[in-house]
Amino acid sequence: MKPGSSPRTELKRLAYKSSGEQADLYSVIDDNLVAHVGVVQDGSPLVIPMTYGRSGDTLFLHGSTGSRLMRLLAAEPDICVSITELRGLKVARSTFNSGMHYRSVVIFGKARLVSDEDKLEALNALSEGLLPGRNEEARPTTKKELAATIIVAVDLSETSVKISVNEVDDPEEDLNKGYWAGIIPFRERAGEVIPADQESKELPVPPSVQRFIDSRR
Amino acid sequence: MKPGSSPRTELKRLAYKSSGEQADLYSVIDDNLVAHVGVVQDGSPLVIPMTYGRSGDTLFLHGSTGSRLMRLLAAEPDICVSITELRGLKVARSTFNSGMHYRSVVIFGKARLVSDEDKLEALNALSEGLLPGRNEEARPTTKKELAATIIVAVDLSETSVKISVNEVDDPEEDLNKGYWAGIIPFRERAGEVIPADQESKELPVPPSVQRFIDSRR
Structure with a gap:
């Protein structure tokens, strides 16, 4: 579903920053690894980092049955899922005009407990999200x-x-006064892979791991 | 103040992951650039990425007087601030045991509107947080x-x-069956700096920018 489809997701200010493209929504989700998931607990906000997986217009979150957070999510509350990709630092002539370069997605929805019969498919999406x-x-x-x-799903129906x-x-008035301005681009690189033990040292690096590293050199 | 000082911040599971060290709290905050800030809006959670700055045991967040989020924060609600640093991917022999390497901080507290006379000091902390x-x-x-x-502050008095x-x-039972396991370490690198225009091309790269790049090569 296309982003920006509710009063909550419509950008009032700086609308030039918003994207209504489904391709951008999927790209930010698929190119990143961690979401910050917000839920209301006893009237106060709680924000926890979690990995995730996407299948079509569904985002999956998972964790242990022993986790307080997962039991909270299993009760199917309203949640807000925020995924942010830092692209660089915009260094303006003033700190006021300086800031980040980023791509970000905010998803609003209700957590939906995934049934036992659908769990395996959801786990596959979660695994693919981390390491295709x-x-x-x-x-x-x-x-x-x-x-x-425990796996919960949230629909990508209300997103920004x-x-x-x-x-x-x-x-104009800040120019030609000797102040520098520019962009520092960021890139997340993968380092040299570290095999866990002797068995792994003797085995070839699996294709999924090799692809991940190659895409982040 | 030391982390882990309330029932809300005490880790029930996987306690080996928790740190009670103030040095770790400060290090995760100071080494990163973006926080995910949670607030309750009309009973539902809202999670937004924001830059931040720290001065002692106070974290500052800021934004425009025109921003809905900042007006929400200016009303001094309960907030939850989550800062996460990805360190790598732990690839186990099973997807079940796989996951992320990370350092993370979760801060609970009440937003406190910074008064006009304290704003400049807070803005300096915010600028230092981004680019010392x-x-x-x-x-x-x-x-x-x-x-x-608008600048709001939150105390680092209830943190995890x-x-x-x-x-x-x-x-044990997963070993010596031909499955590979290992770690893919991540590192955020800075790319070549891009001067904004002719004036900036002719000026030397400022020391703050050069230090930032050098620390992320």
């Missing part, structure tokens, strides 16, 4: 592990996408 | 800019710090 292709290489998930996992990668826009 | 030393190089902040900015950089811990 890994699921086929890894030791298969056991029934016990599945039972120990912001892309702020605009140029430095210092006002 | 930049404040002295940049065009000074004007009264008009100060008036157009998690450091999850543990080794792959596959159970």
Whole structure:
């Protein structure tokens, strides 16, 4: 579904930053690894970082049946999921006009507990979200592990996408006074992979891991 | 103040991940650039990415007087501020035991509107948080800019710090069956700086920018 479809997700200010493109929504979600998930607990906000997976217009979150947060989410509350990708630092001539370059998604919705029969498919989406292709290489998930996992889904039906990668826009009166301005771009790189033990040292690096590293060199 | 000082911040599960060290709290805050700030709006959670600055045991958040979020924060609600640093991907033999390496801080508190006389000091902390030393190089902040900015503070009195950089811990029965396991470390790198215009191309790169790049090569 396209972003920006409710009064809550419509940008009142700086509307030039908002994107109504589904491709941007999917790209920010799929290119990143961690979401900050907000829920109301005893009237106060709680924000916790979580990994996630996407399948079509559904986002999945998961955790242990022993986790307080997961039990909170399993009660199907309203949640807000925020995913942010830092792209760089915009250094203007004034600190007032300085800021971040980023792409971000905010998702509003109700958590929906995933039923036992749909759990395996959701877990696959979660695994794909972290490391595409890994699921086929890894030791298969056991029934016990599945039972120990709570998965909740949220629809991508009420979302807002912001892309702020605009140029430095210092006002006329700040120019030609000897102040520097520019952009420091960021890039998340993967370092050298560290095999866990002797067995792993002797095995080839799995294709999913190699692809992940190659895409972040 | 030390982390982990309330029932809300005490980790029930996986307590080995929690840190009670003030040094860890400050380090996660100071080494990162973006927080996800949660607030309750009309009974539902709202989570927005924001830059921040720290001065002692106070965290500052800021934005425009025209921003709905800032007006919400100016009403001094309960907030939850979550700062997460991804360190790597832990690829276990099973997807069940796989996950992220990260350091994270969660701060609970009440937003406190910063008064006009304290605003300049808070803005300096915010600027230092983004790019240490930049404040002295940049065009000074004007009264008009100060008036157009809302700043709120939150005390670092109720915080939780998690450091999850543990080794792959596959159970015995997963070993020696031909499954690979290891860690993919991440590192955020700064790319080549991009001067904004001809004036900036002719000026030397400011020391604050050079230090930032050098620390992230």
